[in-house]
Amino acid sequence: MRKWMVLLTLSLSMFIIVIDTTVMNVSISALVVDLNTSVTGIQAAISLYALVMASFILIGGKLADVIGKKRTFVLGLAIFGVGTAMASISTSLMMLIIGWSVIEGIGSALMMPNIQTILREAYEDKDRATAYGVISAVGAVGAAMGPIVGGFLTTYYSWRWAFRLEVAIVIVVLVCCRYISTELRQGSRPKFDFIGAALSIFGWSTIVMAVLLGQSYGFWVAKQPFVIGSMELAPLGLSVVPFVFLTGVTLIFVLFSWTAGRDEQGGVAIFRPSVFRTAGLKAGIAVRFIQMAVMAAFLFTMPLLLQLSFEFTAMETGLALIPFSLALLVSALGGARLSAQFSARLIIQTGFLLAIAGLILIAITVSPDAEPSDMATGVVFGAGVGLIASQILNLVLSSVAPDQTAEVSGLNGTFEQLGNSIGVALVGTIMLGTLTTGLQDRVMAYPDLEAEAKVEITQALQNSVELVSSSQLAEAMQDAGASVDQSAVILKAYGEERTQSFKIGVWFLVFLSLLGLIVTRSLPNRKLV
Template sequence: MNRWKALAVLGTAQFLMVLDASVMNVSISQLVEDFDTEVTAIQAVITLYTLVMAAFMLTGGKIGDMFGRRRVFIVGLAVYAVGSGLTAVAPTVWVLALGWSVIEGLGAALVLPALAALVAGSYSGRDRAVAYGVVGGLAGAGIAVGPLLGGWVTTYLTWRLVFAGEVVLVVLILVFIRWIPRQPPPTHRISLDTAGVVLSAAGLALVVLAVLQSGTWGWVQPRNPPFTVLGFAPTLFVVALGGTLLYLFCLHERRTEARGREPLVSLDHFGNRVLRSGLATLFNQNTVLLGLFFVIPLYLQVVQGLNAFETGLRLLPVSVTMLVASMCGTLMLRIASPRTIVRGGLLVLLAATLWLIGAIGPDLHGASFAGSMALLGLGMGMLASQLGNTVQSSVQEEDRSEAGGLQYTAQNLGSSLGTALIGAILIGSLAGAVTTRINDDPRISDAVAGQSAVRIEAGLSFVPADDVATALAGRPEIPPQEAAALVESYQSAQITGLKAAVLACSGITAVSFLFTGGIPAGRPERVVRVRRPGTGPPDR
């Protein structure tokens, strides 16, 4: 059992890194009340956290190479604890943003790439597959348990205790840090590519920011943006600017490496088919997972009226089956290859999303919903049991921090884009369905339908039907019978929007099969590690 001590520490850190994000998602209403602010302000805080992690994950991986992964892991945890402590006592929303979004985000950007490399450096062969399965399962458990824990603490105590508890958990991890074996020092001097840091951080930040704000700004026609470009919404222009900066980053990295200097990330890695497949599948997995974890709480809380704790209970089957499936990764490898397991996981995930579409309705069918959640966790767990090991096993020892940075960059980009894209699809489908139902309902006059169209065009929110009824009750120009018909149309459109959003997740899952061709078709002992060109024959 001694060999698993390091995994206990690293797995706990992984659980910690994903816990508070899911806690924040179910605590938004309480945060709005505590800080006397608006929902948009809290959403901006959550967005900034994702932006900081996505923008600096590659930099965190390179710093781990420069100063040692174990040391950077420790420093990152300390930074994360400072941010958690500041968040726990934050008197204003700006201090909350500083503590959670900025300081914790930077700490996570140091911890996660180092964590991925430390797992790979501490284990090999089937033990490494087990380790990554456990780490992936604990990440999923953190995402799923977060709403349950956060909902209970927020409902009965205070959300601040979660962040105070994180400080205690970091201290415990640091107490047992000696269980993680020391890593060999770098074999050559490594410098930080500052220009690469600026270009990659700015490019990733702009792309993520634009997609996250697309629901507010609009994609082409402006909805409620801070500015317009030639009369159009700024979203695509900001995406294009971010893409241009990322293209300049690639040119800079090629030039830096050609001059014999140390790049932020070697673009030769993307010539590694195994690594490409692993990263693409990770990206798609997190796009679907976080998209669903945006849609499902809306269904449970807004449509069904459950509180934060009850919502967490409904999500518990995901956590249980995902953790079990992740930890059974090595057992599955006895009968199937990583590629087969990943494709099987995608099939299970596709079945789960299709089942969920059928389970979503005006009334909550508990057994059917729980079954779809359990199947969802099973599919996600099968993916998690293989993908981390696939990414790390595809590179050499000295490249594992870079691979870890790429791994968590792909995951965070998938998480950000999943929430934004699925959210935009949800709102777009809601608006389209409401418009269609209002126009087709003979109980609603043309005048009221015209007023509704103007309101929908200005921007529609996913809110409880009771809030819509209350708002219409304050409009004396709308007769009560027409107001009731509008509420019915909105309720029906909510279900349509939710089903369309989940169907989009099904589509992404189906497309993911196209990216699995490079995942190893052999057992871990027979997986070939691909070296950079010119560095000698591959290890077997």
């Protein structure tokens, strides 16, 4: 029994990390009301959480080399607890971002890579395969239970209780950490690559911030000037976004150049680019990136669709996602058992095919006349994602030598969270952009408006459109003094364009999944057991 206490400790840690974001997704509408913010604001908080994790995961892996895996894990757990406690008492979006997105994100980043490396060192052979299967299953259970737990607490109590329960679990895990062995240090303490760490943080942060800024400022042509103090930036009528993105790419290029130079000289680097020479590693990390982008975007999009189009409560949203959640759980557990019969590549490819089929069914089903039960087609998507999740982590980590596990785990975690962050940011931007363009086109086609009025309205819509429910829009129209006939026309137009924006968002996920399927061709064709 004592042997499996390490697995229990790590599983509880994985559970609270995974359930955290899924709880947020079904609580979006409640958060918007309680914190007096918008869907766009909560989207930014969710993306920022994943961004902070992506920026600090490499640091979490390398810090373990300096102070030890157990100490780094416990430090991350404590930071996570502080951030969770702060999130539970948030009174504004900014307070939520500081507590949840930043502090909790840093804690998660210190924990994640060390969960995987401690697990690898604690078990061998069949026990290790079992442990990886359990961790994958726990991740699936967290993803499955998150919408239900979050929906129940948000509807009948408060979304704050989800964070309070996480604090309680953190305390239990801290007590259980005594079962994790403290590694004995041999030789002098390794140095830390502060320059590489800084380049990693600012590089990845800048790239994701560019995606988030594109929503407000345009991805190429400036929707509005970027204001710093009294200075407005819109060079040659262009948005600041491509310049911000180019800055991020440049910093990442410098990061790879810096680490390659340190690696060649035998110095300490935040990671060694030479690990990418391992067969299939680049493809494995790319597949994980795409899988997480699709998964995160789906879990952001579907609760919004259910709550805004069907006016579901958080609890009803969680219940509606049960078919998807159960399919994900069963598929993740079943996929681990298939490892002895089939190659990981074949299982992952099958997963992508199922995910694509499920998303196409959802895209076809979404319409203004759709029923909530139509969203049960998410079961096919869930089964596909579960199959991918059951294989990809083990495939990535088993492709390198034991002494490279911590490093590759950190890299894998970085791209995992980048996928999370970019997936949510992109799908949110696409949906809002589609909604804005659709409403502008309707205004321009409206016969009873003069040309000057059409231009004024379309310009006003450019930066003021938000995703809201029909009841919220009706209330706003009433407050604005609109007539019954005017409200009816606007509500019908908005509802149709909102549905179209969700449909386009799902088709974007189909495209990403097809891209993932293509990348799987470069994965090694071998069994994991």
